[in-house]
Amino acid sequence: MQKTTRKMRKPVPVRELTKADIEKGQFSGNLKQDCDALRAVLSASADLKERTIKMSDGAPCAVLYFANLTNLALISESIIEPLQRHGGAQGILHIAEQVVHVPEYKAEGDIYQVACALSAGTVAVLLAGEAEALLLPLLELEQRPIERAIQEDILIGPHESFSESLGKNLAILRRRVGSPDLKIKQLMVGRRSRTTVAIIYLAEVAQPILVAEMEKRIQRIDIDFTYGINYLTDFLDDEPHSVFPTLRSTEIPVRVVAALMEGRIAVMAEGDGSALIAPTFAPEFLQASEDYFDRPLSATFFRFIRMVGLMISVFLPGTWLALVSFHHGILPTPLFNSIQSGREGVPLPTVVEIFVLILAFDLIVEASTRMPTRIGQALGIVGGIILGQAAVQAGLVSPALVIIAALTGLAIFTQPSITFISVLRLLKYPVLIAGSLLGIYGVVWALIFMLITVTAIRSFGYPYMFPVAPFNLEGELDIFIGVPKLWHAKRQKFLSPQNERRLDYE
Structure with a gap:
């Protein structure tokens, strides 16, 4: 049971709830007025329940709770029945420590704070003559069980994902880390929602300045x-x-644990099955969680495939348009003749043709994403095949451009991060516009502009393109090559971890 160093005090005299009390939001000690004040703050909600109890010495007390948020059986067994068997003359803290059977409690004199606690599934006990309410957390909600990750499916390794319960998610991380160095700071965000946000880090690894910066940014949110x-x-x-x-x-716990071990921090919130990792570097979006569970050679091959997919998804349409429209002399003559013969009878210019095809593919992807899983899969496959074949047979597009659009769409989904996939789906359009205006020079200028942009970005003060810029050989090997586990004996020095060594092997 949680203890407090606060000394037991005598009940305050009963007094009327004044206008100043209402403005300050303080309890008066008058049981009826305090209950009415709470109901007023909560707009007399229909699901707010109030149970008035006569204690063994005749002292009245009130138990308030939201019926849909709390465990009614526990309220009866752990709060109401013990209160009926004991007296309340010794004060609210005596009730908390000696009477009710709830492991955690808090005494709160602010009416608005008690109302917020009630809305979060806490039970409030008001005692006549006491200017504070006793808060007892007994939240009970039907929660989604731990399931397989949906957006980031793992082929090799643990398949569990986070749920919408912050407590359950923190328990998963603590079980996986298994170290007393795991520290969790909890803050409240939202003037009305009062959402609990947790900062998670390893105290002996993460830089305190990084933790302080995250805490400062969260506290600034209004x-x-x-x-x-x-x-x-x-x-x-x-x-x-x-x-x-x-x-x-x-949404994968093992990825968060790996980030914590490197000296990074994670942020989670109540009601969300995801975690944010900081700092984050752009090349890491090419890494999948299963890379660290697979053989080094296999991991290297799949990372190479993802890098090729990245280049194809962003630059293939613009480069193809530039070569066909401006620099067709670079293409082999048989290939160019084949492309031209496929365009015979096509009424649309090449630039319009490729824009329409890529936009149509994005429409199919978006539609299949919003549909139920089985329907979405069928819609994506059948829609793409039928639409492409019908467009070619109708003479609206050339067969070569259908292949380019399909290859671009497939290459995008080689990336393991759904967030990065959204970025690539956007980036191909500026490159395509640059290629349509300036040819291959436009594509090159678009590439240079992207490199300058990402190099200038920082993530919590760290260069976004690390370990490419600034160059770091150890980091480069881990990003682009699936190195053996024995090569990970030390943490990245760039993050300035307090404890650099994580593996001792002889």
Whole structure:
């Protein structure tokens, strides 16, 4: 049972609830007035229940709770029945420590804070003559069980994902880390929602300045309501207006644990099954969780495939358009003749043709994403095949461009991060526009502009393109090559971890 160093005090005299009390939001000690004040703050909600009890010495007390948020059986067994068997003359703290059977409690004299606690599934006990309420957390909600990750499916390794319960998610992380160094700081965000946000880190590894910076950014957030941790990204991000994410969102506990072991920090919120990892570097979006459970050679091959997919998804349409429209002399003559013969009878210019095809593919992807799983899969496959074949047979597009659009769409989904996939789906359009205006020079200028942009971005003060810029050989090997586990004996020095060594092997 949680203890307090606070000394037991005598009950305050009963007095009338004054206007100053209402403005300050303080309890008066008058049981009826205090209950009425709570009901007024909570707008007399229909699901707010009040149970008035006569204690063994005749002293009245009131138990308030929301019926849909709390465990009614526990309220009866752990609060109401013990209160009926004992007296309340010794005060609210005596009741908390000696009477009720609830492991945690808090005494609160602010009416609004008690109302917020009630809305979060806490039971409030008011005692006549006491200017404080006793808060006893007994939240009970039907919660989604631990399931397989949906957005980040893992082929090799643990398949569990986070749920919408912050307590359950923190328990998963504590069980997986298994170290007393795991520290959790909890803050409240939202003037109305009062959402619990947790900062998670390893005390002997993470830099205190990094933890302090995250805490400062969270404390600066001043909004009415938050829908989850991803809703707060704009407030925590170094570059909220950039298309490139500087915080990585993940629903996989093992990825969060790996980040904590490197000296990074994670942020989670109640009601959201995702975690944000900071700092995050752009090359890491090419890494999948199963890379560290697979053989090094296999991991290297799949990372190479993802890098090729990245280049194809962003630059293939623009490069193809530039070569066909401006620099067709570079193409082999048989290939160019084949392309031209396929365009015979096509009424649309090449630039319009490729824009229409890529946009149509994105429409199919978006539609299949919003549909139920089985229907969405069928819609994506059948829709793509039928639409492409019908467009070619009708003479609206050339067969070569259908292949280019399909290859671009497939290459995008080689990336393991759903956030990075969204970025790539956007980036191909500026490159395509640059290629249509300036040819291959436009594509090159688009590439240079992207490199300058991502190199200038920082994630919590760290260069976003690390370990590419600034160059770090050890980091380069881990990003682009699946190195053996024995090569990971030390943590990345770039993050300045307090404890650099994580493996001792002779």
